[in-house]
Amino acid sequence: MKLTEDQVRWVAHLARLDLSTPEITALTPQLAAIVDYVDQLAQLDTQGIEPLAHALPVHNVFRDDEPTPSLTVAEALANAPRKLGDCYAVPAVMD
Amino acid sequence: MNLTQLPASALVSLLRRGEVSSRLLTQACLDACQSLDSKIGAFLHLDAEAVLTAADAIDARRARGEPLGLLAGLPVAIKDNLCQKGVPTTCASKMLANFRPPYTAHVVERVAAEDGVPFGKTNLDEFAMGSSTENSAFQKTRNPWDLERIPGGSSGGSAAAVAGCLTPLSLGSDTGGSIRQPASLCGIVGLKPSYGRVSRYGLVAFASSLDQVGPFAHDVAGAALLLQTIAGHDRRDSTSVNQPVPDYMASLETPLAGLRVGVAREFFGPGLDSEVEQAVRNSLEVYRSLGATIVDVTLPTSPHAIATYYLVATAEASSNLARYDGVHYGHRTAEKTNLINLYCKSRGEGFGAEVKRRIMLGTYALSSGYIDAYYTKALKARRLILNDFNRIFASCDVLAGPTAPTAAFKLGEKASDPLSMYLSDIYTISCNLAGISGLSIPCGFTASGLPIGLQLQGPAMAEETVLRAARMHEKATAWHTHRPTLS
Numbered sequence: 001m002k003l004t005e006d007q008v009r010w011v012a013h014l015a016r017l018d019l020s021t022p023e024i025t026a027l028t029p030q031l032a033a034i035v036d037y038v039d040q041l042a043q044l045d046t047q048g049i050e051p052l053a054h055a056l057p058v059h060n061v062f063r064d065d066e067p068t069p070s071l072t073v074a075e076a077l078a079n080a081p082r083k084l085g086d087c088y089a090v091p092a093v094m095d
Numbered sequence: 096m097n098l099t100q101l102p103a104s105a106l107v108s109l110l111r112r113g114e115v116s117s118r119l120l121t122q123a124c125l126d127a128c129q130s131l132d133s134k135i136g137a138f139l140h141l142d143a144e145a146v147l148t149a150a151d152a153i154d155a156r157r158a159r160g161e162p163l164g165l166l167a168g169l170p171v172a173i174k175d176n177l178c179q180k181g182v183p184t185t186c187a188s189k190m191l192a193n194f195r196p197p198y199t200a201h202v203v204e205r206v207a208a209e210d211g212v213p214f215g216k217t218n219l220d221e222f223a224m225g226s227s228t229e230n231s232a233f234q235k236t237r238n239p240w241d242l243e244r245i246p247g248g249s250s251g252g253s254a255a256a257v258a259g260c261l262t263p264l265s266l267g268s269d270t271g272g273s274i275r276q277p278a279s280l281c282g283i284v285g286l287k288p289s290y291g292r293v294s295r296y297g298l299v300a301f302a303s304s305l306d307q308v309g310p311f312a313h314d315v316a317g318a319a320l321l322l323q324t325i326a327g328h329d330r331r332d333s334t335s336v337n338q339p340v341p342d343y344m345a346s347l348e349t350p351l352a353g354l355r356v357g358v359a360r361e362f363f364g365p366g367l368d369s370e371v372e373q374a375v376r377n378s379l380e381v382y383r384s385l386g387a388t389i390v391d392v393t394l395p396t397s398p399h400a401i402a403t404y405y406l407v408a409t410a411e412a413s414s415n416l417a418r419y420d421g422v423h424y425g426h427r428t429a430e431k432t433n434l435i436n437l438y439c440k441s442r443g444e445g446f447g448a449e450v451k452r453r454i455m456l457g458t459y460a461l462s463s464g465y466i467d468a469y470y471t472k473a474l475k476a477r478r479l480i481l482n483d484f485n486r487i488f489a490s491c492d493v494l495a496g497p498t499a500p501t502a503a504f505k506l507g508e509k510a511s512d513p514l515s516m517y518l519s520d521i522y523t524i525s526c527n528l529a530g531i532s533g534l535s536i537p538c539g540f541t542a543s544g545l546p547i548g549l550q551l552q553g554p555a556m557a558e559e560t561v562l563r564a565a566r567m568h569e570k571a572t573a574w575h576t577h578r579p580t581l582s
Contacts, residue, residue, distance in 0.1 A: 007459075008455070011455050011458050011459045011462065012455065014458050014462060015413060015442075015454050015455060015458040016417075016420075016435070016438040016439050016442055017439060017442050017443055017446070017451060017454060017455070018436070018439035018440045018442065018443030018444075019443060019451065020443075023448075023451070027451070027452065027455065030452060030513055030514075031452065031455060031456060031459070033514050034405065034452075034456060034513065034514055034517070035456075035459070037401075037402060037405075037514055038402040038405060038406055038469065038473075039402075040398075040399065040402050041399055041402050041403065041406075041469075041472050041473060041476055042468070042472070044396070044399050044472075044475075044476055044479070046472065046475035046476065046479070049475040049478050049479060050475070050478060051471055051474030051475050051477075051478065052474055052475070052477045052478035052481060053304060053474055054304045054334075054530075055290045055304065055481060055528070055529055055530025055531075055555070056290055056291050056334065056336065056530055056555075058291070058333070058334060058336075061333040063330060071197050071198070075197040076197065078195070078197060079193075079194055079195065079197070079423070079424035079425070080422070080423060080424060081421060081422070081424070081425070081426070081427035082422075082427065088422050088423060090422055090434055090437065091431075091432065091433050091434050091437055093433075093434050
């Protein structure tokens with residue numbers, strides 16, 4: 001099944017990526033070719049195989065809950081594109 | 096020979112004996128950058144005053160008779176996806192063009208703690224996504240062996256900086272071959288440590304189950320020295336393995352008795368350039384002449400490795416890069432809009448084409464209705480790939496083969512065909528999926544004078560074996576002594 005421009009638009013929405021019409025037009029055949037290529041995995045027999053998300057047998061790693069110094073508010077906000085006092089500024093989400 | 100052309104191991108001896116000061120060496124590297132980097136384009140950021148200040152501080156400690164750390168004043172260039180407090184860290188992305196991290200990566204702290212001089216920030220494919228460094232939002236980096244060609248990627252700036260003799264050492268990161276492939280294409284040594292061997296604290300995340308930081312150097316001793324510097328446990332990275340770090344330097348010159356070198360027949364299939372194949376086969380003869388046994392092995396899942404990798408890596412990337420929202424740091428659209436559109440516009444404006452492509456592929460692979468067929472299927476294939484390696488490392492100590500299917504290609508050659516660019520990672524990506532160790536060493540040149548790399552892979556945490564096996568080859572050949580002619 002070939003990937004369509006509508007599917008690409010939907011995925012861009014899921015990814016919160018604003019793509020222009022020319023970008024959608026260019027991306028669709030590129031992604032379709034890549035998806036075609038990765039479709040080869042369907043031929044691989046993985047019956048009874050556990051998924052492997054991580055090469056190390058590491059699970060949750062805990063440390064003691066000890067307070068340690070962290071970034072100051074000023075340091076944490078230093079790279080914020082917009083701030084308001086000690087907060088990150090965003091457009092209003094409610095009227 | 097010019098000071099900047101010496102390998103790190105020779106320079107450390109000169110520094111320790113006081114025959115060369117860190118300032119003299121650092122200035123020589125700055126001079127080399129001044130005259131050559133306008134052609135190579137390895138560096139995105141280099142603060143001459145700051146690096147000389149760091150060098151002077153080390154020299155002052157030497158003058159006071161204080162013991163010096165492992166690096167004894169050597170400059171080490173840093174890939175620009177590693178954070179250095181207050182220093183631009185852009186990931187070669189417009190998204191982070193003005194980002195100055197509030198903290199320093201573990202590996203950069205380790206370099207400084209062992210008296211290395213963090214020597215500028217090097218170019219990369221945007222967010223380390225690419226195999227040619229052409230995906231940088233800021234500049235192209237050129238291969239010092241042929242300025243019309245790419246240096247490989249994504250750590251192309253770090254590789255070109257060492258190959259072009261602008262710095263004796265550099266750090267890169269490797270998610271699917273981003274250290275080994277550029278090392279191969281630039282004729283130097285590059286090592287991807289096992290997953291968990293080196294802390295990723297302060298490495299800007301691309302694909303968290305695959306990313307590792309590792310060294311570039313002219314020779315194996317230099318790579319061992321820098322690995323020694325950065326390896327070890329760090330509680331700030333929960334995937335960092337708490338195991339003792341062997342003394343890589345101490346054992347390096349001791350050949351491995353009874354070495355078994357595995358050769359996978361899948362590595363010599365279609366797509367492999369004949370000159371690369373010949374050089375690799377010559378290297379196998381080198382091992383045979385040193386008394387090693389060549390063992391024929393198979394990696395039956397390897398034909399599926401690229402598909403597996405590009406699903407796992409992009410899925411993880413789409414999740415990791417969700418943090419760039421135009422709110423906390425990074426690019427924010429100037430457009431006045433609502434919150435959702437602020438995210439979409441800021442990301443659409445800040446990311447380049449390849450990053451968008453990978454976020455899209457990863458989002459698709461994780462989306463409802465497709466996750467089982469793509470992401471989960473890839474994770475199952477990943478286990479089969481790991482099983483392949485576990486099986487072959489019962490019969491061999493290292494696996495030898497080409498690092499890349501061809502020598503360096505020309506700028507622009509693969510830029511319009513993302514899939515063909517992905518296929519150039521064929522020999523390197525399985526190593527990341529399995530979390531094992533791998534390195535590339537120079538093993539010859541094409542007729543037109545382009546370097547060829549030999550990849551050696553070993554089991555997880557077997558860096559010592561891989562380095563010693565690499566050193567055996569290096570000692571019997573002279574490929575690592577060649578330097579490009581640049582004027």
